[in-house]
Amino acid sequence: MKNRINLVAVLFLLFAFSCSEPETKEFGVTISQDVDQIKAGKVLFDQNCSTCHNFNENAIGPNLSGVTRQVDTDWIKRFIKNPSEFFEAKDERAERLLAVYKTQMPAFPNFSESDLNSILSYLHTFETLPLEILGDTTSNLIPEKIQDSGIKFELEFFAQLPASDTTPALAKMTKMEPIPGTNRLMINDQRIGIYELVDQKPQLYLNLLEQRPDMVSKPGWATGLGSFTFHPEFLENGLFYTAHTEPGGTKPSDFGYTDSLKVFMQWVLTEWKAESPSSKTFEGTSREILRIDNASQAHGMQELTFNPNSKKGDDDFGLLYIGYGDGGTVEKRFAYISDHGGSGIYSSILRIDPAGNNSANGKYGIPTINPFSGDQGKAGEVLAYGFRNPNRIFWDESGKLFATDIGQHSIEEINLIEPGKFYGWPIREGRFMINPFGSFRTLYPLPADDDKKGVTYPLIQLEHDEAVAVIGGYFIPDGKLKGNIVFGDIPTGRLFFADLDQNPNPEVKSMNVVFEGKETTMEEIVGGRVDLKFGIDAEKQVYIMSKNQGIIYKIVNTL
CATH class of the missing domain: 1.10.760.10 (Cytochrome c-like domain)
Incomplete structure (x- = not known):
């Protein structure tokens, strides 16, 4: 520095x-x-x-x-x-x-x-002013550079979604996962709804735009249908969940902030109940569970998921995990909205019971196993907090919970999530101090009394010369990288892997791909910005997806 x-x-x-x-x-x-x-x-x-x-x-x-x-x-x-x-x-x-x-x-x-x-x-909501350092200090913060592993994923074309716009992102998929207990592979287009890939061909299952005409997917970023997930007992109860955006002020919200900050959009959590879970096209009912005000088009309800390891009778079986970012409030200099100490829902991973009704709006439950459940002045929905944009939540086979978090200007993170812990944003970015009311291009070493802040730091931190927007993938089920998490950089599609069981600092290595017999990169395959995402099928086979062309690639071998 x-x-x-x-x-x-x-x-x-x-x-x-x-x-x-x-x-x-x-x-x-x-x-x-x-x-x-x-x-x-x-x-x-x-x-x-x-x-x-x-x-x-x-x-x-x-x-x-x-x-x-x-x-x-x-x-x-x-x-x-x-x-x-x-x-x-x-x-x-x-x-x-x-x-x-x-x-x-x-x-x-x-x-x-x-x-x-x-x-x-x-x-008092404005953090201590550190010594201001001239210029951009967000380079060479982490001197050790990621090394190429020499390992390559062999890819083959798997499927393509129909174009939903003429912009460079022809289709805006963010997630592809199977319906629990089936081989049915579901994928979203943020502008349209949910498709099922039948014999590798997309068939529209839920036209969300038709069902929710107030939905907007512009101005880009993660707006529209941001995420979806099917209940672990979907075959019995027909329930699944979506998160989508509507214009600010469309309806009264359940969670908001100071009147002096404009509500740009609202994120809406919806429960859908299919009359026939085996049907290829959704027919049924729906109900709104939760509506949250957002100050920008960024960092909203990016992830919905259930614990795939949880079995009936387990404490968190049927509990819905929600990744919610800072909504752009920190960039608008309202850092206290995120720096809430567990009293708010922004910049948090939430866990709710869709079948309960003891929430403030009576539409969902606050699980008693949550760390702040029943605590005066705390948000019972919060599992952990201090994230700028927790865009992926995932578990390993042993049951450990992780999340990727997209940073501001300097550091990308993968975190091991523990209930009740504070993960640093907006006063920390990676293992560095940031002044949320100063220059976002200036980071500082941790102070001598850092332990007073109670920050839990990431397992992995990547500087922006390696990756500028991290996206989590899945654990590789077999082969050379068995048990490793594969993840990457959204814009460039650069791929990484790591063994998250390595303590305290898992080693990260990069890798290339082989496509049509040629060693290459994702940028070369798609011809520009990749907009990288990952998917998985019922056999835990991992897929790589690019919004640029709306294409899904299957990993067929590890070389």
């Missing part, structure tokens, strides 16, 4: 927030993190303070990111209400502020104690 230090930031730290009290003192511990108080504080800040202060850079007054963690709470409140008191007393910190900014801050004598507490709560 580069060592050039921004002089302005150094002055800011030395002059604006230097403290005569011992460095070991922890500030801000008494500040409330009540959501309503934070919202009230934001309104007061926007109306009274934002002309001179922000959380990204020094302006008329100092950048306030981190002030509540570096300065005594009572000092800040008194200073806001009557700065002259401190200048008249020749307070050391006040005089240093004056030396840098050349003007005294105006007084706010009409602020009540409640007003001051609300402002402090809002300021």
